[in-house]
Amino acid sequence: AAKNNGGNQSRFFARNMHKASQLRYRLIADLRQALPAGQLRLYYQPIVELVDGGIRKAEALLRWSHPQRGLLPPAEFIGLAEEIGLINQIGDWVFTEAAAQARRWGELLGGSFQVSVNKSPAQFAAHAQRLSWAAHLRQQGQAGNSVSVEFMEGVLTNVSEAAGDELASLHQAGIELAVDHFGAGASSIATLKKFDVDYLKIDRSFLHDMAADAGKQTILETMIAMAHRLGLRVIAEGVETAKQRDWLREAGADYAQGFLFSEPVPAEQFSALLGGGQARH
Ligand code: C2E
Ligand code: MG
Ligand code: MG
Numbered sequence: 001a002a003k004n005n006g007g008n009q010s011r012f013f014a015r016n017m018h019k020a021s022q023l024r025y026r027l028i029a030d031l032r033q034a035l036p037a038g039q040l041r042l043y044y045q046p047i048v049e050l051v052d053g054g055i056r057k058a059e060a061l062l063r064w065s066h067p068q069r070g071l072l073p074p075a076e077f078i079g080l081a082e083e084i085g086l087i088n089q090i091g092d093w094v095f096t097e098a099a100a101q102a103r104r105w106g107e108l109l110g111g112s113f114q115v116s117v118n119k120s121p122a123q124f125a126a127h128a129q130r131l132s133w134a135a136h137l138r139q140q141g142q143a144g145n146s147v148s149v150e151f152m153e154g155v156l157t158n159v160s161e162a163a164g165d166e167l168a169s170l171h172q173a174g175i176e177l178a179v180d181h182f183g184a185g186a187s188s189i190a191t192l193k194k195f196d197v198d199y200l201k202i203d204r205s206f207l208h209d210m211a212a213d214a215g216k217q218t219i220l221e222t223m224i225a226m227a228h229r230l231g232l233r234v235i236a237e238g239v240e241t242a243k244q245r246d247w248l249r250e251a252g253a254d255y256a257q258g259f260l261f262s263e264p265v266p267a268e269q270f271s272a273l274l275g276g277g278q279a280r281h
Pocket of ligand 2: 118
């Protein structure tokens with residue numbers, strides 16, 4: 001009976017495996033269609049200046065409007081896009097779309113407005129035939145600093161020659177650089193300085209439980225002070241409560257981003273936030 005049961009179990013297991021790989025192939029096929037079929041969307045989350053609460057920037061966050069499964073967050077498909085070699089095509093689309101939006105909002109505000117895009121480590125690998133982001137902005141006659149690029153600190157600690165060249169060329173074009181999820185990895189102060197980083201985005205894990213954890217508060221204060229001494233500005237991520245916001249302002253952080261201000265929203269909704277008088281130069 002035991003043997004029989006084992007046989008059933010492995011058949012059950014094999015069936016599930018088969019089902020999982022079918023789903024995966026389906027998703028891969030769908031993902032290859034997503035860009036040409038116009039299913040990718042950018043959502044925008046405000047980045048607020050802490051001294052006065054005004055919206056100063058936005059982060060572009062990718063969504064996939066899947067015909068059957070609805071709106072999917074990046075965690076559901078970015079990894080897959082990297083695996084099947086689609087990430088650079090998608091990343092170039094994200095960049096041109098975000099840059100165009102930054103330009104529109106700059107015009108709306110009668111000045112300039114910065115939108116940041118995320119670039120994953122796979123997008124720093126050497127590849128032929130990629131759109132030059134710097135050249136694209138030049139062709140549009142658009143200021144480099146209307147866009148900033150967010151990347152994980154691992155790009156700096158494990159820097160390849162291709163990644164170093166890429167960072168230098170972005171910086172040269174005036175595109176600002178932000179280290180995302182800072183504090184979650186192990187970048188050294190020296191590498192931040194070496195690559196001319198403009199912003200530290202402090203990982204939201206530092207805000208979590210902060211009130212109850214004096215150690216975390218000390219680390220945060222030290223990170224903010226260190227960033228400022230290096231000439232970097234600080235963006236705190238994942239700000240969800242007024243208490244966190246007030247603490248950060250007191251501690252001298254420059255910007256904040258999080259559900260307290262707004263979740264990521266489509267461009268039209270973001271325009272309404274800007275039009276609501278929340279943005280000032
Ligand atoms: P990230 O760059 O750190 O983006 C911030 C994430 O935190 C977003 O998740 C945002 O919705 C979420 N968030 C914002 N405020 C709060 C808050 O107050 N509380 C909490 N709990 N979460 C908050 P999302 O949009 O699901 O993106 C996840 C990650 O996917 C991003 O992390 C980024 O690393 C990656 N990603 C997003 N868009 C792109 C893209 O266009 N290209 C690439 N390569 N990666 C992307
Ligand atoms: Mg980011
Ligand atoms: Mg982030």
